[in-house]
Amino acid sequence: MSEPALPPLYAQHLARDRRRSVHTVRAYQATAERLIAFLQGHWGKVADRAALATLTAADLRAFLAHRRAAANLTNASAARELSAVRGFVRFVTGEEAPRLKGPRVKKGVPRPIAPDEAVALAEEVADEAGEPWIGARDWAVLLLLYGAGLRIGEAMGLTGAILPIGDTIAVTGKRSKTRIVPILPPVRAAVERYVALTPYGVARNEVLFRGAKGGPLSAAVIRRSVRAARVRLGLSDRTTPHALRHSFATHLLGRGADLRALQELLGHASLSSTQIYTQVDAAHLLDIYRNAHPRA
Structure with missing residues (x-):
C-alpha cells in the first residue's frame, strides 16, 4: 500500500492536534505541497518520509530561491514559508529541519509594517x-x-x-x-x-x-x-x-x-x-x- 500523502496528514495534525486556524492550516498545507513538488523535481525521485529525512540546508536554500523567483516573495513571506517548512519536516521526520539563516530586512527609518x-x-x-x-x-x-x-x-x-x-x-x-x-x-x-x-x-x-x-x-x-x-x-x-x-x-x-x-x-x-x-x-x-x- 502506498504511503498516504504527507501534506494532508500535516494539515490534519495542525487542525486536530494544534488547533490552528483554518487560514494557517490552508497556508501550511500549501507550503508543504509546494515543497514536495519542488523536491521531487530537484531530486528526481519521490519525496517521501525517508527522502525528507535526508533534507539538507542546500535543498532548503534552493527551495526558497525557487519560491522567491516564482512568487516574488517579500522577506517576511519567505521567512514565513521557511517556518512552515520547518514545522512540516519536524512532523514528518520527528527531527528538526537543517538550520538555515532566514532572510533579513535592512534596518532603516521607521515605516509602517506592510x-x-x-x-x-x-x-x-x-x-x-x-x-x-x-x-x-x-x-x-x-x-x-x-x-x-x-x-x-x-x-x-x-x-x-x-x-x-x-x-x-x-x-x-x-x-x-x-x-x-x-x-x-x-x-x-x-x-x-x-x-x-x-x-x-x-x-x-x-x-x-x-x-x-x-x-x-x-x-x-x-x-x-x-x-x-x-x-x-x-x-x-x-x-x-x-x-x-x-x-x-x-x-x-x-x-x-x-x-x-x-x-x-x-x-x-x-x-x-x-x-x-x-x-x-x-x-x-x-x-x-x-x-x-x-x-x-
Whole structure:
C-alpha cells in the first residue's frame, strides 16, 4: 500500500492536534505541497518520509530561491514559508529541519509594517505558542492592535463586558477617555475563538485576556513574543506591538480616511497627534517612488 500523502496528514495534525486556524492550516498545507513538488523535481525521485529525512540546508536554500523567483516573495513571506517548512519536516521526520539563516530586512527609518508582514507576524506568534488557547489569545490581541488600532494597554484592559462582540466595542484609553471602535469580522472571529478555547472562562467584570496561569495577561508577554517572532521572520527591530497600531493608522490614511475620523478611532486628544501620520504616509510614498520610478 502506498504511503498516504504527507501534506494532508500535516494539515490534519495542525487542525486536530494544534488547533490552528483554518487560514494557517490552508497556508501550511500549501507550503508543504509546494515543497514536495519542488523536491521531487530537484531530486528526481519521490519525496517521501525517508527522502525528507535526508533534507539538507542546500535543498532548503534552493527551495526558497525557487519560491522567491516564482512568487516574488517579500522577506517576511519567505521567512514565513521557511517556518512552515520547518514545522512540516519536524512532523514528518520527528527531527528538526537543517538550520538555515532566514532572510533579513535592512534596518532603516521607521515605516509602517506592510499588511503581509503584519499578518505573518501575528501568525508566527500564534503558531509558536505552547498551547492552542494561548496561540488563539496572542492572535486575537495582535489583530486588535492591527485591525482595530488599539494600544496594547487598551487591549490588556478589555473585560468580558465587550462580549458578545458586535460591530463595535467601547475602549477606554488614555485619561480614562472612552471611544467606540469598529470591529472587522476577522478581528471578531479571533476574539471569539480565544473565548471558546480559554480554560479560565470570561466573566463580565474581569479581564478578557489571561496569562498562562490565569492571571491578567501582561503586555510584556506579548512584547517578548513579538520580539522573538520578528527575529525568526527577519523583520526590523522597529516591528513592535505599537507598530501594528501605527500601521493601522497609516494604512487607513493611505486609503483616504479623514483625519478627524482617524483621530477618533485612535483616541487622540488633539488633531496634532494624528497629523504625524500624514508625514509618515508622505515619507512612505516617497520611499516607494524612489524605489520604483525609473527616473528617481
